[in-house]
Amino acid sequence: MAFPEHHEIPRYAMEYYRGGKLGPWAHVKPRWQKFLSMLMGKNFDYSSMPHGHWGQHMLGYYNKKMALYDQLLPQKALYHPSTYDGSLFQAVPYDHLMDDDEVLGVHFFFKQADYDNPVPGSFFADMCQRHDPRDS
Numbered sequence: 730m731a732f733p734e735h736h737e738i739p740r741y742a743m744e745y746y747r748g749g750k751l752g753p754w755a756h757v758k759p760r761w762q763k764f765l766s767m768l769m770g771k772n773f774d775y776s777s778m779p780h781g782h783w784g785q786h787m788l789g790y791y792n793k794k795m796a797l798y799d800q801l802l803p804q805k806a807l808y809h810p811s812t813y814d815g816s817l818f819q820a821v822p823y824d825h826l827m828d829d830d831e832v833l834g835v836h837f838f839f840k841q842a843d844y845d846n847p848v849p850g851s852f853f854a855d856m857c858q859r860h861d862p863r864d865s
Contacts, residue, residue, distance in 0.1 A: 738791045742783065749774075754790030755782065806833045811852075818842040820850035 732739055745752040751759055759778055766773035779786075792798065809832050811817055811825075817835065826832050837844075837853060847854035 738788070738795075741791070742787055746775075746783065751778075752782070752787055752790070754786045756786065802833070803831060805829075805831050807836045809835060812836060812838065815841060817852040818848060820848050823852040823855075826852065 742752065751763060756779070759782065762777055763773045766777070792801065809826060809829075811823070812835055817823065817837065826835065835852075835856075842853070844853075847857050
């Protein structure tokens with residue numbers, strides 16, 4: 730996400746994060762987990778939070794609350810249909826991603842992929858080779 734300087738959404742999120750509090754966007758399950766943890770005298774920390782709590786859940790909440798719909802990028806910007814079918818992890822042509830001005834980036838999340846052993850010639854393998862931080 731890119732926000733203009735001094736935008737309130739990152740500031741709100743950091744206030745909750747630094748305070749160790751669930752945000753108002755928290756779903757029912759983490760609220761119950763926190764409540765039950767307190768009853769049992771256990772610590773409820775950030776590792777107990779669902780993956781999307783500080784990302785998609787928070788952004789969805791503020792997007793709705795602040796009516797920011799006109800500022801949203803299209804889904805294709807980061808979630809091209811090929812991110813769902815696993816083809817980015819196979820040795821198939823991917824020029825359609827490189828030539829499409831609406832595709833700004835790709836979010837890799839295919840659960841069945843072998844992230845440690847990319848298939849040579851796949852989009853994922855080429856990006857790993859191009860951007861491997863271990864080569865720095």
